[in-house]
Amino acid sequence: MSNESMLLASSTLNSSVLNSSIGAVNLRLPKIELPTFDGDSTKWLTFRDRFVAMIDSASEIPNIMKLQYLLSSLKGEVDSSPAAVSCDNVDDLALLVDEFTRHVNGLKKLDEPVDTWDMPLANLLLMKLDSSTILAWENHSAQHKKDKYKELVHFLQDRHEHYYSGSMCNFISESMAHRLLTPLPKVSIAVSGIGQIKQHVKGSITATVRSLGEDFHSSMEFLVLKTPSAEIPTIPLNIAKWNIPNVQLADSSFHVPGKVDVVIGGNTFWKIHTGRKQSLGNGRPWLIETAFGWAVSGNTSQLAGSNLRLCHTAANEGAIESLLQRFWEAESIMENPALSIEEDMCEKHYVATTSRNAQGRYIVSLPRSPKPERTLGLSREIADRRLLGVERRLKANPEMEREYIKFMREYESLGHMVKLTEPVDDNKPHCYIPHHAVVKETSTTTKVRVVFDASCKTTSGYSLNDTLLIGPTVQDDLLTIILRFRKHAVAIVADVEKMYRQIRHCENDLNLLRIRFCECPSDPISTYELQTVTYGTATAPFLATRTLQQIAHDHKQQYPLAVDPVLHDFYVDDLLTGADDVVEAVGMRTQISQMLESAGFLLKKWASNVSEALEGVPSDDLAIKPLLHWQEDQAISTLGWVWEPSNDMLRFRVDLPPPARELTRSLVLSYTARIFDPLGLLGPTVILAKMFLQRLWGLKQDGKTLDWDRSLPIDLQEEWRKLHNTLYSLREL
Numbered sequence: 001m002s003n004e005s006m007l008l009a010s011s012t013l014n015s016s017v018l019n020s021s022i023g024a025v026n027l028r029l030p031k032i033e034l035p036t037f038d039g040d041s042t043k044w045l046t047f048r049d050r051f052v053a054m055i056d057s058a059s060e061i062p063n064i065m066k067l068q069y070l071l072s073s074l075k076g077e078v079d080s081s082p083a084a085v086s087c088d089n090v091d092d093l094a095l096l097v098d099e100f101t102r103h104v105n106g107l108k109k110l111d112e113p114v115d116t117w118d119m120p121l122a123n124l125l126l127m128k129l130d131s132s133t134i135l136a137w138e139n140h141s142a143q144h145k146k147d148k149y150k151e152l153v154h155f156l157q158d159r160h161e162h163y164y165s166g167s168m169c170n171f172i173s174e175s176m177a178h179r180l181l182t183p184l185p186k187v188s189i190a191v192s193g194i195g196q197i198k199q200h201v202k203g204s205i206t207a208t209v210r211s212l213g214e215d216f217h218s219s220m221e222f223l224v225l226k227t228p229s230a231e232i233p234t235i236p237l238n239i240a241k242w243n244i245p246n247v248q249l250a251d252s253s254f255h256v257p258g259k260v261d262v263v264i265g266g267n268t269f270w271k272i273h274t275g276r277k278q279s280l281g282n283g284r285p286w287l288i289e290t291a292f293g294w295a296v297s298g299n300t301s302q303l304a305g306s307n308l309r310l311c312h313t314a315a316n317e318g319a320i321e322s323l324l325q326r327f328w329e330a331e332s333i334m335e336n337p338a339l340s341i342e343e344d345m346c347e348k349h350y351v352a353t354t355s356r357n358a359q360g361r362y363i364v365s366l367p368r369s370p371k372p373e374r375t376l377g378l379s380r381e382i383a384d385r386r387l388l389g390v391e392r393r394l395k396a397n398p399e400m401e402r403e404y405i406k407f408m409r410e411y412e413s414l415g416h417m418v419k420l421t422e423p424v425d426d427n428k429p430h431c432y433i434p435h436h437a438v439v440k441e442t443s444t445t446t447k448v449r450v451v452f453d454a455s456c457k458t459t460s461g462y463s464l465n466d467t468l469l470i471g472p473t474v475q476d477d478l479l480t481i482i483l484r485f486r487k488h489a490v491a492i493v494a495d496v497e498k499m500y501r502q503i504r505h506c507e508n509d510l511n512l513l514r515i516r517f518c519e520c521p522s523d524p525i526s527t528y529e530l531q532t533v534t535y536g537t538a539t540a541p542f543l544a545t546r547t548l549q550q551i552a553h554d555h556k557q558q559y560p561l562a563v564d565p566v567l568h569d570f571y572v573d574d575l576l577t578g579a580d581d582v583v584e585a586v587g588m589r590t591q592i593s594q595m596l597e598s599a600g601f602l603l604k605k606w607a608s609n610v611s612e613a614l615e616g617v618p619s620d621d622l623a624i625k626p627l628l629h630w631q632e633d634q635a636i637s638t639l640g641w642v643w644e645p646s647n648d649m650l651r652f653r654v655d656l657p658p659p660a661r662e663l664t665r666s667l668v669l670s671y672t673a674r675i676f677d678p679l680g681l682l683g684p685t686v687i688l689a690k691m692f693l694q695r696l697w698g699l700k701q702d703g704k705t706l707d708w709d710r711s712l713p714i715d716l717q718e719e720w721r722k723l724h725n726t727l728y729s730l731r732e733l
Contacts, residue, residue: 172222216291229260250293343472377460386434403448452536471542488578562591609648
């Protein structure tokens with residue numbers, strides 16, 4: 001039956017049905033065309049409702065005719081082989097994932113049980129991917145019994161991000177790619193390298209890399225560049241005196257400059273690196289065992305006189321740019337942004353996992369990143385090497401060594417770290433965190449503090465911090481806190497003693513918070529587990545400040561006067577609050593102390609512009625001498641300001657060292673950033689430094705932007721020194 005005859009039949013049928021239903025009224029109705037559907041999902045509901053009303057619900061029509069009507073309503077050709085989207089086209093890949101998830105979310109709105117459709121949804125999405133992406137997914141999900149749709153979506157989203165960043169990409173020279181006689185699919189990807197220099201990649205290939213000496217092969221994706229790298233090494237090396245062991249070298253002529261055809265990215269490198277290495281001695285590189293044999297990697301003293309340096313790491317000036325951005329924004333009033341997806345996950349994790357022990361202390365859990373590729377490798381040997389370096393530096397400074405050991409002894413005596421019995425079980429997921437000393441001359445208590453470096457990379461290329469969610473900022477901004485502090489007739493300041501260390505970690509976190517330490521270099525190195533929130537972990541500021549606010553929420557009925565100050569007048573662990581009179585100030589101070597003490601948070605370094613507001617506070621807990629003996633020059637440091645309680649005066653704190661003998665852009669930026677002015681009162685002075693920085697920003701030498709660590713022209717150095725010397729007068733304001 002043709003489509004035309006079917007449509008005519010439908011018209012006659014509908015007319016007959018309608019006419020029979022209206023009895024004696026004899027009407028000749030116009031033709032009603034059957035609805036059509038061309039595969040556009042946005043038109044599906046309309047088509048379905050019309051077809052059901054006109055055809056499917058009519059009991060007079062046999063089922064076989066209903067099917068024929070349905071087939072005649074479908075328009076267009078059947079797409080039996082949907083075109084695969086190449087992962088090399090990052091925009092198409094992102095569009096595919098967005099559109100697919102949009103349609104799935106639409107099905108959810110229709111109350112379809114899509115949560116039980118893992119296999120069909122995953123298969124439908126896989127059908128739209130190219131072979132290299134499917135292979136990468138199969139490697140990623142090899143341990144899964146079946147494909148999971150949500151994990152596949154996350155995998156594709158991460159893959160999209162990696163392609164934009166180029167951080168995990170492999171590269172091959174154009175000449176080598178042509179020699180392989182492999183088709184080069186066109187792509188359009190911009191890859192940034194050192195100094196933000198961009199190269200546009202226009203081709204990619206998938207090739208199998210095999211080892212000549214080992215049973216190893218791996219299929220890898222390569223982006224094609226004309227020259228992925230300069231020759232390595234840059235000059236011939238004399239290796240006659242190198243004591244190279246009898247091992248199979250990956251490149252027996254490594255000491256002769258040669259062309260580089262292939263650069264393997266970080267994602268693949270960890271597959272070929274066995275983890276074994278051997279030192280060739282001081283001033284010489286290392287032997288690194290790979291699936292291709294032993295590779296020579298590192299520096300050699302023979303290159304000391306060479307002007308050419310190679311770096312095969314994609315790097316930028318993010319730290320400097322971030323510092324500069326914070327400097328320009330320090331005087332801006334920022335609106336509170338909505339929580340990002342990861343920040344929202346972090347907040348929900350805190351609410352779901354935080355508890356209190358019998359002593360009232362809070363127990364928190366590390367919020368882990370949901371990205372499955374961020375796994376930790378080995379870290380014990382790395383921590384041991386870092387410890388040996390710390391010991392060498394401490395030996396050169398006996399006073400710092402004594403303070404370091406004193407700090408660690410106190411850490412253990414307070415129960416903030418626990419020594420483990422050797423041998424320690426490293427079979428379960430774990431992380432060893434290196435540590436080092438930081439000297440804070442302005443501290444009135446501990447000058448030397450130990451900082452734990454949770455950003456140290458493990459052998460997988462990821463650090464503990466890489467696997468953690470950072471969390472949102474939950475406290476008021478600094479400008480708001482200072483302005484509110486200055487309106488109080490009776491001002492009060494204090495800070496929480498060792499705030500981070502008053503919060504315990506749950507048992508499941510402790511394997512990830514291990515350190516290595518011994519007091520004497522001749523003693524065996526011992527393993528400890530940190531028990532409390534640790535300074536140096538990415539999530540520590542959130543866990544500490546969020547717990548401080550949780551105390552207020554949990555005790556708002558018991559200590560009503562303390563709730564608002566704890567929620568809004570703390571900046572990290574510093575309290576800046578006050579009241580309109582002494583009676584209110586004493587009541588508020590007492591409730592804040594009692595509320596926080598119930599969770600193990602002790603307030604120290606109390607100070608006020610009215611001595612009566614601190615009556616009853618032990619003298620050891622005061623920031624300065626007893627108030628009856630105040631002197632005009634007594635002052636305390638709070639949030640980067642200098643506050644003189646006796647006359648309730650804030651002064652600017654300018655911690656500027658003398659200008660260096662040789663000035664660079666980075667030094668000038670560092671000096672300028674030390675001018676702390678959140679209220680903008682130093683604008684007329686700071687603007688001069690900013691204008692000077694703007695001139696340096698566009699400074700060029702030989703047609704190229706001046707390097708951050710290159711000496712400035714003599715006239716600019718002299719100009720800055722004159723400005724620098726005038727900045728010290730800010731202390732007198």
